[in-house]
Amino acid sequence: MSFFDDLPEPPEQARQPQPLRPGWAGPPSDELPGVVPVGGFVHQSQRMVVALKLVEVYSTGCLLDLVWSVRRGDEPDQEWREIVEECYNHPRSSLDTRTGLELGVAFADGRKAVAAIHGPASFEENDDVTGPVLTTLGGGGGSNNGDYVQFTGRYWLWPLPLEGDTTLVARWQALGLPESSLELSGAQLGDALGRVRNYWSG
Numbered sequence: 001m002s003f004f005d006d007l008p009e010p011p012e013q014a015r016q017p018q019p020l021r022p023g024w025a026g027p028p029s030d031e032l033p034g035v036v037p038v039g040g041f042v043h044q045s046q047r048m049v050v051a052l053k054l055v056e057v058y059s060t061g062c063l064l065d066l067v068w069s070v071r072r073g074d075e076p077d078q079e080w081r082e083i084v085e086e087c088y089n090h091p092r093s094s095l096d097t098r099t100g101l102e103l104g105v106a107f108a109d110g111r112k113a114v115a116a117i118h119g120p121a122s123f124e125e126n127d128d129v130t131g132p133v134l135t136t137l138g139g140g141g142g143s144n145n146g147d148y149v150q151f152t153g154r155y156w157l158w159p160l161p162l163e164g165d166t167t168l169v170a171r172w173q174a175l176g177l178p179e180s181s182l183e184l185s186g187a188q189l190g191d192a193l194g195r196v197r198n199y200w201s202g
Helices: 077-087 186-193
Strands: 034-036 040-044 048-057 062-071 102-106 112-114 133-137 142-144 148-158 166-172 177-184
Touching: 034 186, 040 166, 040 177, 048 166, 048 177, 048 186, 062 077, 077 142, 077 148, 102 133, 112 133, 177 186
Parallel strands: none
Antiparallel strands: 034 048, 040 048, 048 062, 062 148, 102 112, 102 166, 133 148, 142 148, 166 177
């Protein structure tokens, strides 16, 4: 007999009901999104590109998949290292949005949101959140060499803006990126919403 054979079984744990996750906290965990595959350039120049690669649409909001890339000019090594380091620089909190990449959205009805790492849970009662909310999510990565640096970022936008077009706005003062924008089509988001599938509904 093994030493481990006669160990007592652990007691059964009572299953606790899981709290409802608010829509602004991130995409639902039980949905296959509809995808808007046609991206676009928020900014494009000989020096720097900020592009929206695709949009994943869920029943409650959408996930924006962005990439930014800077091409090296005649900068000396130390200056180039500083540029590479700056490209890592996401906003660190909703009270510190003007550090690194500034990203925001404007809904067709005039409402606005600026991207931040912390959602409204840190500052508001959950029931009082009406949106829009734009949250920086994890999952980004990057690469660099002596010629260019490139990074990606994922942003959760809630609620899903279906009424009219939404403007995605970016600025990055430390890298010389002026305020630039791209329109997100409400019609395309609506089409993708029709392709959302729930894991457990057949």
